[in-house]
Amino acid sequence: MRILLVGIAVTDRDVRAALTAEDMGIEAADAGELWDCVAVCEPDVVLAAADVPELAPALARIAVLLPVPVVLLGFSEAVWASFADANIFGCLVRPVTPPVVRGLLLAAYTQFQRMEAARVEAAQLREAFAARKVIDRAKGLVMQRHGVNEAAAYAWLRDESRRRRLPMADMARAVMDDEPQGRA
Numbered sequence: 001m002r003i004l005l006v007g008i009a010v011t012d013r014d015v016r017a018a019l020t021a022e023d024m025g026i027e028a029a030d031a032g033e034l035w036d037c038v039a040v041c042e043p044d045v046v047l048a049a050a051d052v053p054e055l056a057p058a059l060a061r062i063a064v065l066l067p068v069p070v071v072l073l074g075f076s077e078a079v080w081a082s083f084a085d086a087n088i089f090g091c092l093v094r095p096v097t098p099p100v101v102r103g104l105l106l107a108a109y110t111q112f113q114r115m116e117a118a119r120v121e122a123a124q125l126r127e128a129f130a131a132r133k134v135i136d137r138a139k140g141l142v143m144q145r146h147g148v149n150e151a152a153a154y155a156w157l158r159d160e161s162r163r164r165r166l167p168m169a170d171m172a173r174a175v176m177d178d179e180p181q182g183r184a
Contacts, residue, residue: 001024003045003046004026004037004046006028006048006049007030014097017098024041031053034058037108039066044109045070046059048070048072056082058094062087063086071091071105072091074094090104108148134172137172138171141152166171
């Protein structure tokens with residue numbers, strides 16, 4: 001796992017002991033270096049000390065442009081409010097032990113992957129639903145123009161789509177736009 005450490009002191013042995021030999025530990029000294037490290041190294045998780053100056057706006061920017069899960073080290077309600085726009089997936093409060101740090105990093109990574117998969121699936125479903133609506137409307141136009149039933153209209157759209165090597169939704173849009181290529 002690629003773990004980006006931000007503002008984690010070299011003397012913070014319990015946190016550093018959580019990294020295994022297989023982990024790629026990347027370090028950013030401050031929030032200014034954070035963007036470059038995320039853009040270049042594409043970490044799986046960011047582990048950041050909550051008291052790093054300007055960390056909250058830097059994480060908010062990353063959450064929009066290059067989303068990555070974040071685990072904060074150090075917690076208070078005042079600090080938490082400033083991180084509302086970041087992808088915070090957990091907080092650690094000292095004293096910490098390596099197994100707890102490791103477990104939270106893995107949990108943050110796993111939950112973030114699940115969330116991203118759900119986001120992609122939701123976008124695909126929205127796209128499919130929008131295409132289905134266009135196809136249904138085009139089917140209605142074909143039925144109206146030619147006085148055919150729904151099955152025949154769908155078959156015509158499907159056949160024209162194949163013949164013209166167009167996705168079905170594009171063929172339906174052409175019919176709806178009343179372009180010459182889409183006339184039924």
